[in-house]
Amino acid sequence: MSGHTSSYEPTSRWGKWWDERLPVARMMHAQFVAFPTPRNLNYLWTFGGILFLCLAAQLVTGIILAMHYQVGDATAFNSLEHIRRDVNFGWLIRNIHAVGSSMFFIAVYIHIFRGLYYGSYKAPREVLWILGVIILLVMMATAFLGYTLPWGQMSFWAVTVITNLFSALDTIWAGLGTGIVEWLWGGYSVSGVTLNRFFSLHYLLPFVLVGIVILHIWALHVVGQNNPTGIEIKEPSEAVPMHPYATSKDLFGMFAFILLFAWFVFFLPDYLGHPDNYIEANPLVTPPHIVPEWYFLPFYAILRAFTGSFLGIPLGSLAKLLGVVAMFGSIAVLAFAPWLDTSRVRSAKYRPMFKWAFWTFAFTCLALGYLGAKPAEGVYVLWAQIFTVLYFAYFLVAMPVLGLIETPSKLPRSINEAVLGPDAAAQKH
Amino acid sequence: MWRGKPVFIRNRTKDEIEAARKVDVATLPGGANSADDKRVKKDHENFLVLVGICTHLGCIPKGQSMNDAKGDFGGWFCPCHGSHYDTSGRIRKGPAPRDLEVPPYEFVSATKIKIG
Numbered sequence: 001m002s003g004h005t006s007s008y009e010p011t012s013r014w015g016k017w018w019d020e021r022l023p024v025a026r027m028m029h030a031q032f033v034a035f036p037t038p039r040n041l042n043y044l045w046t047f048g049g050i051l052f053l054c055l056a057a058q059l060v061t062g063i064i065l066a067m068h069y070q071v072g073d074a075t076a077f078n079s080l081e082h083i084r085r086d087v088n089f090g091w092l093i094r095n096i097h098a099v100g101s102s103m104f105f106i107a108v109y110i111h112i113f114r115g116l117y118y119g120s121y122k123a124p125r126e127v128l129w130i131l132g133v134i135i136l137l138v139m140m141a142t143a144f145l146g147y148t149l150p151w152g153q154m155s156f157w158a159v160t161v162i163t164n165l166f167s168a169l170d171t172i173w174a175g176l177g178t179g180i181v182e183w184l185w186g187g188y189s190v191s192g193v194t195l196n197r198f199f200s201l202h203y204l205l206p207f208v209l210v211g212i213v214i215l216h217i218w219a220l221h222v223v224g225q226n227n228p229t230g231i232e233i234k235e236p237s238e239a240v241p242m243h244p245y246a247t248s249k250d251l252f253g254m255f256a257f258i259l260l261f262a263w264f265v266f267f268l269p270d271y272l273g274h275p276d277n278y279i280e281a282n283p284l285v286t287p288p289h290i291v292p293e294w295y296f297l298p299f300y301a302i303l304r305a306f307t308g309s310f311l312g313i314p315l316g317s318l319a320k321l322l323g324v325v326a327m328f329g330s331i332a333v334l335a336f337a338p339w340l341d342t343s344r345v346r347s348a349k350y351r352p353m354f355k356w357a358f359w360t361f362a363f364t365c366l367a368l369g370y371l372g373a374k375p376a377e378g379v380y381v382l383w384a385q386i387f388t389v390l391y392f393a394y395f396l397v398a399m400p401v402l403g404l405i406e407t408p409s410k411l412p413r414s415i416n417e418a419v420l421g422p423d424a425a426a427q428k429h
Numbered sequence: 430m431w432r433g434k435p436v437f438i439r440n441r442t443k444d445e446i447e448a449a450r451k452v453d454v455a456t457l458p459g460g461a462n463s464a465d466d467k468r469v470k471k472d473h474e475n476f477l478v479l480v481g482i483c484t485h486l487g488c489i490p491k492g493q494s495m496n497d498a499k500g501d502f503g504g505w506f507c508p509c510h511g512s513h514y515d516t517s518g519r520i521r522k523g524p525a526p527r528d529l530e531v532p533p534y535e536f537v538s539a540t541k542i543k544i545g
Binding site: 157160161162163164165167168170171187188189190191283284285286288289290304306307308316317319320321323375376377381 | 430432433434435458485486487488489508509510511522523524525526527
């Protein structure tokens with residue numbers, strides 16, 4: 001992949017002048033025009049491009065919003081309303097940014113599940129995959145920081161609850177957690193000081209994200225794309241140049257995605273948010289029901305599954321620490337998937353048992369999302385505990401064990417055989 | 430408000446105090462330090478002063494207004510993640526690791542307290 005030779009020929013004198021000094025055009029041509037992509041990619045492979053679009057949209061709208069937003073506990077809430085009502089097209093820019101975060105997460109979750117189904121995390125794509133996990137983490141941090149900026153009730157209490165997660169470290173060393181929390185807050189409680197620093201970091205992190213995304217794409221272009229068969233490209237006829245084949249397919253995927261995006265922006269801009277965030281932050285009133293944004297719900301359910309006891313096992317004062325560890329662990333475990341999965345077959349298409357495990361896992365994530373939005377009482381807690389176990393079982397039990405006991409179905413010998421059937425592939429050969 | 434956090438002050442009934450004193454402190458996470466008489470000032474045992482912040486993740490527990498849910502132990506109930514506190518503000522059920530904090534305070538006069 002990375003070794004393929006460049007077919008770039010600058011035609012103008014201007015092009016030649018640059019090519020001898022800084023061959024950016026040559027690199028772009030090799031990586032994004034002539035780059036060989038598997039001929040059998042399906043539409044799930046368009047989400048990389050869609051995610052790039054999401055990041056770009058968030059950056060552009062965010063920079064414009066920051067021109068009108070007034071950080072500070074007395075001004076933030078009102079400046080948001082000012083943007084919606086008084087700034088020209090402010091409503092549109094704010095809606096794109098707010099809905100955009102949800103769209104970003106829809107796309108990234110589809111992208112991740114695609115990777116899990118087709119075994120894209122396996123060798124030689126481990127670094128590519130881990131960079132992706134880091135991108136997810138930075139995205140989550142950025143989304144969380146951004147959610148505080150409107151300074152509504154949900155903003156305020158989400159910050160309170162999430163920053164307090166660090167106080168769980170008190171169990172390890174008395175005062176450590178509380179110290180960290182007060183350092184994060186810049187005081188004894190969440191206040192305008194906290195808002196100020198969160199705004200600063202919310203502006204910083206997307207650029208960090210851009211850097212990691214570049215590494216992610218770099219790693220992708222070294223090892224090449226996986227494909228639905230999970231078999232590497234063996235001969236040139238199994239690949240097509242990225243442009244116009246993959247680019248036009250990506251563009252089509254993007255337009256379909258933009259339709260959904262626009263539907264929310266113009267018709268349901270607040271559907272994915274919470275009405276309580278239109279009440280200004282009040283440190284004396286906790287909303288009756290605190291829920292995070294939908295994209296954090298499964299992780300929130302895992303956090304709350306650890307009450308005084310877990311499936312009948314008493315946890316005592318460790319409950320809080322274990323909940324926090326499990327929540328962060330649920331993302332960290334993704335990074336170990338390349339080594340936890342023992343099967344040599346990549347794609348779940350050819351793994352009859354693993355396919356079941358995968359769909360059970362997908363259902364588990366949806367169920368945890370549902371439970372995360374429910375109050376932490378009664379039967380909901382029990383179900384959250386059961387699904388938390390299932391969540392981790394996918395990585396820690398299904399991945400290592402199924403690879404050893406499962407008999408994969410017959411693999412095609414090549415991508416060409418999978419696409420054209422054995423006869424045509426042999427002819428082409 | 431004290432240090433940006435709400436403060437709960439409850440004038441407890443005799444029944445509430447008795448209920449709080451009957452509990453065996455050995456069963457509480459705080460142990461002997463959780464005894465009810467260590468959480469109030471002498472001669473003002475009816476007044477319980479607490480920082481109104483759940484020790485789990487910092488929500489404000491319910492129980493201050495008449496018609497709030499007060500949890501299974503008649504004290505406070507945190508709606509965020511379901512921690513129940515008793516009439517001495519001690520954690521009895523749920524994910525919170527510690528009792529509600531008692532801030533440093535003193536009675537300046539019979540009707541006035543100074544916190545901090």
